[in-house]
Amino acid sequence: MRPDLIVIGAGAAGLSVASGAAQMGAQVVLIEGGEMGGDCLNHGCVPSKALIAAASAAEAMRQAGRFGIAPVTPVVDFAAVMDHVAGVIAEIAPHDSQARFEGLGVRVIRGMARFTGPREIAVNGEVMSARRIAIATGSRPFAPPVPGLAGLPYLTNETVFDLRSLPRHLLVLGGGPVGVELAQAFRRLGAEVTIVQSGSLLPREDPEAVEVVRAALLREGVELREGAKVEEAGGVEGDLWLRVGEERITGSHLLVATGRRPSVDALDLAAAGIATDKGGVVTDRRLRTSERRVFAVGDVVSGSPDFTHVAGYHAGVVIRQAMLGLPARIGALIPRVTYCQPELAQIGLTEEQARAKHGRVEVVRHGFDTSDRARTARETTGWVKLMVHRGQVVGVTIVGAHAGDLLAPWVLALSAGTRLSTLSGLMLPYPTLPETGKAAAGAYFSAKLFGNPWVERGVRLVQRVIP
């Protein structure tokens, strides 16, 4: 039988394409060369957020004094923490499992796939073709060509969640989202941690928001080495070093978190005539590759940011086209959250991007220190920042506790083109954190209304005429 669709890769992107297509009645073959669930379930979002949850429980014990509860230094059973992490993965795994997909009518093949022609795939010695193919092979951690690094027993996101004992001193090479989230988590669990970052921390994010995160990391004892060019790495297991200039930065373990590279090598895309560049598979905005009936989705797409929600969104774009024959293309609005504490969330343009694109931009910032709910929880660090161009919000940055959750109404507002006046006029329950976003929207108008001589003159006039 010739299937309607072959999906290569059973991570967030491939699983979403395969389940959607199968549930719409298509004949689907899903090929996975590693673990079902891919990076997000096994080595990415799920274990990292489970570790972060354990770490924040430990930190809450240290910080309990602000509530009148005796603060304690937590006794961390690291192996038990890692059991918790593994337990969360195991709880979610059935959703991504071979059994579930077979139950949906998908033929699941465990093996590495490669192209043998434009729409022909070989796996485990079997050659098959399909009307359409989706490449969903994701990405792998990338280690920079630092002399000496390749020979060291370093960790990546693929191995760090297998640790059974807490590193004494974790060196983290790379200060992007992986580095920052894991550095803080390990520090809170009791390790010494040093981040060594070539530029500044979280370089894609609003520098003012990053400053709030930086201050929190430093306060908690994470050592930061920004602007550090690592020239050499060396040492032996348990005693490793990174050389920056004349100085050796030492630690017991090394986590390399210096970015990702698309997983394309095993696919032999040249055999299919599918174009790639160093970012991955080249697609148009409909996610079609240079071979029009072959799509690419998720991390493997060149120029697309690596997020699970992007992978899921890509799947929808492909299913609409491949299953229903409807036109669909990817949009430009991609939210993102770094789950350090305080969290850092972004949708649309940052302040710098908004100024570069629109020139005249009004920026409104409202602090959580004005939120009664934040005060009750003693979590008043951070703010909501709105970038407004001609009355329309073009970007939102939130840094603070629960920033990721607080982003949701702004994702809707920016997607729907909601006017700021609608947002400032909302009645939100008191006391809740989203009130801070509403207050930021209100501040945009109050700056124009209060103390404005024209408004004052108008009010005086109205007061004279109304009974």
Ligand SMILES: Cc1cc2nc3c(=O)[nH]c(=O)nc-3n(C[C@H](O)[C@H](O)[C@H](O)COP(=O)(O)OP(=O)(O)OC[C@H]3O[C@@H](n4cnc5c(N)ncnc54)[C@H](O)[C@@H]3O)c2cc1C
């Ligand atoms: C530590 C960490 C934390 C993260 N946290 C978040 C987060 O909080 N939120 C978020 O949105 N994103 C997060 N991400 C990013 C997220 O994990 C990825 O964007 C997402 O997993 C991409 O899914 P994918 O399906 O494109 O690729 P993958 O999950 O990489 O899946 C690709 C699959 O294809 C298989 N494969 C590869 N080549 C072949 C082949 N030739 N034949 C057969 N199978 C093949 C692989 O084995 C793999 O299972 C995190 C990433 C990391 C590393």
Ligand SMILES: NC(=O)c1ccc[n+]([C@@H]2O[C@H](COP(=O)([O-])OP(=O)(O)OC[C@H]3O[C@@H](n4cnc5c(N)ncnc54)[C@H](O)[C@@H]3O)[C@@H](O)[C@H]2O)c1
């Ligand atoms: N919360 C989330 O949604 C989340 C969390 C983790 C990862 N992710 C995704 O995974 C992707 C990969 O994350 P990442 O943090 O590994 O990559 P990244 O590319 O975002 O950050 C890596 C950092 O390492 C630095 N770096 C590179 N080479 C270096 C060197 N030789 N020495 C010192 N520093 C160096 C870079 O300046 C960069 O800031 C992210 O871009 C993101 O899309 C998302």
